[in-house]
Amino acid sequence: MIARAVAFAVFVTFVTLWARPAGAQPDPANREKAAAHFRQGQAFFQAKDYDRALAEYQAAFDLSAEPLLIFNIALCHERANRPEQALEAFRRYLEKVSTGSVADEAREDVARLVPIVDKIVADRKAEEARRHDEVGRRDAAQARAVARANHVRLYVVAAGAVVAAVGATSHVLAWRTRDRMVNAPDPDSYFAARDTFKLERGVAIGAYAAGAVTIATGLILGRVLRPREGVEVSAAIMPGGAALTLGWAR
Amino acid sequence: MSRRIALTAMTAAAVFTTGCFDLPPYNPKTSVSYTEDKDGSTVVGSGFALHFAGTGFHMPDKLLIDGVDVLGHASQGCHAESEVGIQIAPTLRISADSAATPATNGLVPVLRGPAAVQVKLDWGSQFSCKDTSSVAPSGTTTFTVFPDGRIIRDDLLADPNPPSAQPPVADVCDCDPLEMNINGFTVSSYWTFAQDHFVNLYTPDQTVLPIKDTQEITSPSTACMAGASSRVGFAWPATDQATIHGAGALLAFGRFNTIDNSMLDTFPWKNSLAMFIEPGGNDCTTTLTRAAAYNTPAMSALSINKGSSIFASLHDGIYGGAGDNSPPGVMLMTDQVELTGTVAGSFAVWLRFPHAVDTLRATIANPMGAWYVPQRVADDSWIVWFRDALMPGQTITIKPN
Numbered sequence: 001m002i003a004r005a006v007a008f009a010v011f012v013t014f015v016t017l018w019a020r021p022a023g024a025q026p027d028p029a030n031r032e033k034a035a036a037h038f039r040q041g042q043a044f045f046q047a048k049d050y051d052r053a054l055a056e057y058q059a060a061f062d063l064s065a066e067p068l069l070i071f072n073i074a075l076c077h078e079r080a081n082r083p084e085q086a087l088e089a090f091r092r093y094l095e096k097v098s099t100g101s102v103a104d105e106a107r108e109d110v111a112r113l114v115p116i117v118d119k120i121v122a123d124r125k126a127e128e129a130r131r132h133d134e135v136g137r138r139d140a141a142q143a144r145a146v147a148r149a150n151h152v153r154l155y156v157v158a159a160g161a162v163v164a165a166v167g168a169t170s171h172v173l174a175w176r177t178r179d180r181m182v183n184a185p186d187p188d189s190y191f192a193a194r195d196t197f198k199l200e201r202g203v204a205i206g207a208y209a210a211g212a213v214t215i216a217t218g219l220i221l222g223r224v225l226r227p228r229e230g231v232e233v234s235a236a237i238m239p240g241g242a243a244l245t246l247g248w249a250r
Numbered sequence: 251m252s253r254r255i256a257l258t259a260m261t262a263a264a265v266f267t268t269g270c271f272d273l274p275p276y277n278p279k280t281s282v283s284y285t286e287d288k289d290g291s292t293v294v295g296s297g298f299a300l301h302f303a304g305t306g307f308h309m310p311d312k313l314l315i316d317g318v319d320v321l322g323h324a325s326q327g328c329h330a331e332s333e334v335g336i337q338i339a340p341t342l343r344i345s346a347d348s349a350a351t352p353a354t355n356g357l358v359p360v361l362r363g364p365a366a367v368q369v370k371l372d373w374g375s376q377f378s379c380k381d382t383s384s385v386a387p388s389g390t391t392t393f394t395v396f397p398d399g400r401i402i403r404d405d406l407l408a409d410p411n412p413p414s415a416q417p418p419v420a421d422v423c424d425c426d427p428l429e430m431n432i433n434g435f436t437v438s439s440y441w442t443f444a445q446d447h448f449v450n451l452y453t454p455d456q457t458v459l460p461i462k463d464t465q466e467i468t469s470p471s472t473a474c475m476a477g478a479s480s481r482v483g484f485a486w487p488a489t490d491q492a493t494i495h496g497a498g499a500l501l502a503f504g505r506f507n508t509i510d511n512s513m514l515d516t517f518p519w520k521n522s523l524a525m526f527i528e529p530g531g532n533d534c535t536t537t538l539t540r541a542a543a544y545n546t547p548a549m550s551a552l553s554i555n556k557g558s559s560i561f562a563s564l565h566d567g568i569y570g571g572a573g574d575n576s577p578p579g580v581m582l583m584t585d586q587v588e589l590t591g592t593v594a595g596s597f598a599v600w601l602r603f604p605h606a607v608d609t610l611r612a613t614i615a616n617p618m619g620a621w622y623v624p625q626r627v628a629d630d631s632w633i634v635w636f637r638d639a640l641m642p643g644q645t646i647t648i649k650p651n
Contacts, residue, residue: 175270182274186620190276191611191651201271 034063041072050080067096071106078109084120087113145227153222157215164211167204174200275609278623280637281364282397291357293367293395297529300395303346308357308371309391310334311346313443315480316529322442322500323347328425331502336405337438338387340423341377350375353386361394365625365635366598368394368566378424391439394566396635397623398596399527400540402567405439407519439521440504442497443482448475451501452534453494459501466495472541473503474526474534483526483537485544487564522564543594552591552599552640554580559591562598568633570600579631589646598635601648606630611651614644622646 041056054076061069074089090106090113097103177197184190282295290304290311301312311333313321324332327349331337335345342350354374361368374388389407445460452474453467459475467473469492474483484503486492492505505521524544528537543549544562551559552569560580563571570580579602587601606629612622618638625633634648 171270178270178274182277184276185279186617187276187278187612187622187624188617194273194609194651197273205271 030063034060034066037063038069045072045076045079048079050076054080067093068102070096071102074106074109078113083113083116087117142227145225149222149225152225153218156218156221158218160211160214160216160218162211163207163214167207167211170200170204170207174204273609276624278364278397278620280397280620281623282367282395283363284359284361284367284369286359291359291369293369293393295395295397295399295527298399298527300393300401302357302369302371306346307335307344307348307350307352307355307373307375309344309346309373310393313527315477315482315527318447318480320443320447320477320480320482322444322497322502324442324498324500326498331438331440331442331497331500331504334441336373336387336389336391336407337436337440337504337506339436339438340425341379341387342375342425344373344375344387344389350378354388360392361625361627361633363625364397365623365633366394366396366566366568368392392565394568394571396567396596396598398637399529400567400596401525401527402565403439403441403523403525404565405519405521407437435509436506437509437519438493438504438506439523440502440506441484441523441525442500442502443475445496445499445501447480448477448482448501449532450476450534451494452476452538460499461496461501463496463498466493468493470494471545472538474537474541475501476532476534478532479530481526481528481531481534481537483528483534483541485524485526485541487522487524487545524567540595546594549592549594550597552589552593552597554599555582555584555588556590568598568600570602571598579627585649587648589640589648590644591640592642593636593640595639596635596637597640598633600627600631600633603630603632603650607632607650609651610634610648612636612646612648614646 037056037060041053041060044050044053044056054073057069057072057076060066061073070089070093074086074093077083077086077089087110090110093106094103094110097106174197177193177200180193181190181197184193280296282293285292285294288304289301290308291302293300293302297316299312299314300310301314302308303311310321312319313334321333322331324330324347326332327342327347329337329339329341329343331343332347333345335343335348337343342348344350352373353376354372356370356372358370358372359367360370369392371391371393372388373391374386376386387407389405391406392402392404394402394404448459451457451459451461451467453470453472455467457465457467469489470484470486471489471492472483472485473494474481484494486505488505491507494501494503496502503523503525505523507519524541526537526540544567547561550561552561553559554570560569562569563573563578565572566578568578570578572578579600581602582604585603585607589599607626610624610626610632612624612634614621621637623635623637625635627633636646640646
């Protein structure tokens with residue numbers, strides 16, 4: 001049916017172009033160009049190169065304003081599996097030509113394509129709705145992950161702060177014990193205070209170190225656990241010191 | 251800016267933390283110390299201070315007991331005894347207030363406390379006698395002072411003159427124009443005290459002070475002077491030619507060597523004398539006990555790690571102290587030291603460990619107060635002074651902490 005329609009369209013087109021009164025006829029040069037584009041479009045159509053055929057029909061239409069070329073364009077869209085554009089073109093043709101066999105055939109095509117296009121539109125809307133839901137779920141999951149990362153960071157940093165506070169307390173105790181050492185009335189008192197001081201000093205240093213490591217760990221975890229964020233941690237130990245670098249990128 | 255502030259805060263925190271975390275050394279309340287000032291140097295112990303002169307010979311020129319100078323200061327120059335020094339009559343004495351011109355005059359603080367201070371004086375002068383242009387008296391006097399007022403003085407009079415030099419002749423010395431000592435020299439190591447600061451002199455025969463010039467107590471082994479609230483005791487390890495005699499307003503304690511020959515040719519001459527200063531009180535009983543114990547080997551024998559008994563060095567009064575030929579310090583094979591034996595009074599021991607020691611700790615059954623004072627001399631060399639006597643059956647353990 002399509003093949004017939006095209007052939008018919010070709011025939012009608014040439015008859016129409018030739019039979020118009022002189023005043024209404026397009027410029028002979030344009031007419032020649034339109035005919036050339038039309039022939040080229042036909043060749044592409046026969047070769048099933050519908051996109052290039054469509055381009056040639058469109059060029060011919062731009063030069064001649066012949067409505068039947070719109071019908072041909074609709075056929076190209078249909079053959080190229082673009083039912084929505086085909087439907088739109090058939091309807092555009094019917095707006096210009098409401099009678100005749102081509103118009104009837106165009107109406108049949110419209111009737112045939114409408115449910116197909118409706119289904120496509122419905123499917124598209126359903127897909128968009130699904131994607132929208134998916135984005136929502138992902139955003140919600142990301143928000144939960146951010147909240148979890150914040151909680152982890154808060155708890156770990158707080159734990160580090162508590163450990164550091166233990167170190168500070170032991171530091172203060174060591175400080176007071178140190179005064180007792182300095183003012184010890186006898187060597188036995190001195191050494192008793194010294195033993196206590198060494199213990200308190202060890203606790204203070206250890207707690208400071210553990211607290212610092214814990215706080216740093218909390219901060220790192222806070223970054224690592226956040227979604228879509230890259231964290232880079234590097235450590236280097238060398239003679240005379242050590243370095244720890246932490247970087248992240250959103 | 252904020253980063254700079256943060257760095258500054260971190261640095262300050264690190265410095266603060268480091269400063270608070272260092273281990274302060276033991277600061278004994280009972281100790282002896284050495285300080286220098288523009289007038290000389292001072293050794294300060296419990297209730298006393300011994301000052302070494304900054305000008306002239308660096309011999310002691312003051313001994314303060316509870317703030318009162320008790321040394322004797324003679325108005326007479328030349329060879330008469332005054333303050334603390336060496337008498338080489340009939341030529342000029344060696345003392346802080348001597349008119350002699352120092353040819354050699356050195357003061358070296360060998361030990362600076364808190365367990366022991368040791369001051370070493372190297373002195374030398376020119377004889378002022380006939381035919382003495384090429385020879386000079388010289389020597390070394392060492393004072394070792396402990397926290398409880400025990401002072402060990404050691405003298406070594408050397409003869410640095412070439413063997414070919416003509417020994418000095420006693421006739422016609424500047425200090426003896428009448429040539430009264432033409433027949434010999436008198437060499438003496440002495441301390442003098444102002445008699446009016448003391449009341450009694452305890453020797454085997456108690457004497458009420460003052461004593462006159464003509465009075466002399468010969469060859470005492472111990473003695474004690476008691477004032478209103480202070481006591482000074484002496485112990486002579488060698489009693490031959492030990493002397494206590496009046497010298498005007500002064501009282502001299504010493505040991506002399508008379509050369510009954512006009513030629514002074516008996517150098518070297520060695521002498522050791524222990525002195526005990528006890529501020530407060532006027533009872534010489536404990537002072538004499540300390541002095542007697544110092545002279546009695548049976549009352550002052552110490553055993554280290556169950557080895558054979560050793561005795562305090564006559565040079566510095568320290569167990570393991572400087573000997574004639576060996577460096578000071580008892581060489582140890584192990585870290586742990588056990589002291590046993592019998593020592594009647596306070597004592598000090600000099601130890602040399604097989605490796606460096608940061609802190610030394612001593613233990614004893616039922617310790618009472620500040621019963622010992624450790625002193626680091628070098629990384630592996632320590633002196634420990636013990637306040638109390640060591641009784642039979644007691645063991646003191648010393649080891650690095």
